[in-house]
Amino acid sequence: MKAKKIERELVRILGEDNVSSDVGDLIPYERDDQFAFISPHRPDIVARPSTKEEVQEILKLADRHKVPVVPLASGINRKGLCIASKGGILLDLRRMNRILEINEEMMTATIEPGVSFGQLVEEARKVGFRVITPYAPSTASVLANYMLRGIYGTATRHGIDHLINIEVVLPDGTILQTGSAAFNQSLPYCNIVNGPDLCKLFQANPGTLGVITKGVIRLYEMPEVIEPLIVVYPDYTSMVEPSIEMTRRELVASCWPMMFTGAAMKILTNSMNEDVYMMWLYLEGDREQVERDKETVEKITERSGGFFLPDTPMLNRDTMIKDQIWERTSVSGWKGGNMYGCSFYGVMKLATRYYEATRKISERHGFDAFHYESVPVAPFHGQLTYNDPCIFWNGSNTEEIKEIKELHEEIKRSLIDIGIYGWFRPFPSVVDLSKLGRYGEMWKKIKGLIDPNSIMNPGKPPL
Template identity: 35%
Template sequence: MEAGVQKDRILALLQDIVGPEHASADPALLIPYSRDQHWPIAGTHMPDYVVRPKTVEEVQKILRLANRYRIPVIPVSSNTNIRGLTIPHHGGIMLDLKRMDYLEIDPKNRAAIIGPGVSCARLADEAEKYGLRPIIPGAPSTVNMLSNCLLRGVSNIGPRYGHTGDQVLGMEVVLPTGEILYTGAAAFPNVGPYFRYFGPDWAGLFQGQPGIMGVVTKMAVRLYPLPERQEMFMCGFTQRPGEPEEGPLRRAMAFMHDLMLHDPPVITFGVILHWVAAAITMVEKREDIDSFKGTLGDWVVLGSIEGSREFVKYGRSVVEKEIKKHWDNIDEGREVVLMSKMLKDELKAARRIFRWFRLGNYYALAWWGPLDRFDKYYFEALKIWRELGITEELSIVGIPAYPYVGQLTYYEFDSFWDSTDPQNTEKIKKFTEIMYQKMIDLGIYCWFRPYPGVYESTIPRLKGCMGELWYKVKKLLDPNNIMNPGKVFPE
């Protein structure tokens, strides 16, 4: 059978499963799936088909068909991924799950059951009707919650309650063979899917990797009571006369560290921001970003205090005490203020983060590590950045997380560059390659996401047999390697 005839036959079989209007090989519909915002680094590739199932039974049939004909399958939901994780480098079927938008709020059990088509904004709005809220990631509100939980996103209220990956209770998963796996309590009849564990952590097997083990079609996640009151604080740290370049950051680190040590936890969210990251979040106009430098300081600590009025009063007193301990100059911009409606809305479902795309292509490289290495991470990277001759600012954010064991902190390098300049893009690529090794030399807990090339360079450096065992599990579940091939493990 010739390639064109075979492709037409596959398309007809897919249309038989989901209906003619939900399966297509039209290049005009395929182009948006061929790239994401990370494409100058990750590259582009056209899929062969886009298929939009509605039911778990349709997903099962699609995967069985893909296995029969050895066709790659790449699951996607909101298409807001910016890390190159779902670019179909080997072609195949883009399994667009937006139509699987099942949502059930269970206020009695403080949980929600969601499909992959449920956005963070929709989940937050529905939960609010019951006086509840989910853990919302620091990502555009159009992001789908299920996918973010799978990729263990970082939350705006994560330091207290854990991040999005910690919110998963149970899953319904279609394995590459078409079989269905229920994880934890979801596997038990006559009860809700509200406990994660039975035997191994089966849910964890499908997290931290971009759809290479199967397709998650339902997920139960935790919900939390809406706080009675919310307040925020901001503190700026500026380089003092005679102080080294690292000085303001080190003082910000000490301030955040002391806040994180308080028991019970007093802050719901806390982040250390390089001034560029702070400016992009706070200013209204692009032209005001450069003039923002020095407004609050070279480094900005932003945080929130939430809970009952009594608890917020207590938390505010703790923050003010730490401010007095860490500042001897009242002009440094430190303040504790009521949370604005804008920031409250952002913690409910992030929207202003779209502003991060105003300066050009958004570059990001993220990982987990200890807070006390913040300065080493940044200034070692800045040295390499400057040596490569990259003229854009290199920014960074650090978000510590409770229970703060090992000073656990999420980090992310950020920059915005003109991807129409091929020389500049090559410099960014070179920086990325260097940092894949340099960060391991400096000591990190793990990478945040499986960026293109990061696992290939990391797995050989891991101690023991983790990489080998991981690959064996992948081959066991996906013997024909149809699930997002080339991601995590090279072909």
């Protein structure tokens, strides 16, 4: 009865075309490839707003009736973050896809949550700017990705935080502007206001504090020269010192020390089937600077026992440059079925230990299609690195589902034993508030303060 009443109200707000409770319309939202950790669940209704005023009305309605709301910006997140674990309204924001401004002077873009990387890259390029992009499909939402803080090709030089300000519709339907927009909405280009930076408070909360309806993000100058290099090493340990040195001396914009087992290479390339240890580097800047940096990088490589890989049809200079500035049309490489990842922030000098421990666990559980990367991230103080042990696996095999669940618990325990800074994103299968002490308690209190009826994406951290 209540469901029918809410549906009628939603139709009044959005019109019939943008509300549905038909099973056929709901099924696409009920699961993602993380189903081994987050059980599939169907929302009761999907609603597709196109303005912040509509979002305000929907949240007021949901709050009044204590109905869960799950925001979805593009829905490609692989980690169960958009699964409506308690049913309710799936708020599909893909119609909110306007680029509101590209400000050349301030080097910013102001965008809605449905704007994709593909869309923004194209617009920004028209005025000579670059968008910092993940290695995700080009349909991924820029705001959702920046809100969750991602990992990017250029993380070594430009870091992982490109969000300046946001506009958020809170669960009671009121609007919060962060940063300078709180003070002067016509000058929203600065995250500094009189008090704390509330934009950061909303980052890494997976739709659990409100709905972001607008964001101001940083754009960057396109460098004059992008020089890609691939260096091959005999083992993981040999890559650690050179990557620390190249990063500290600011010689590279990107530095990706990676390991692929032969089985993983076979999935990715169909041809190569040997274990490889390789470092992907991108040098960027004006011609003179890149030439100078390249000379130093060559010396470091020689000293550390690496050798440069010549161009091959699959890995060549042209495709690597296109990847770095997002001039690609497809993402390949995930054709092995499901991909497990347990990404985290750690210490570069411990990268070999992380790699060896996770590879051993992976082999013990029968998974040989293993891949590891540890990427130094700016600012590099304390050797901060993004690390990702990944496994290609088969989600249709019930034995493998059982193994991957056990493996996940073992990987988490062994990484914590070695010592890490924390997990990459607020994924429900890794974040445990009880391990976060006073910080965990405060996070929960803040959630209670902002969302007292707990309508926003229940089942996701902070639980």
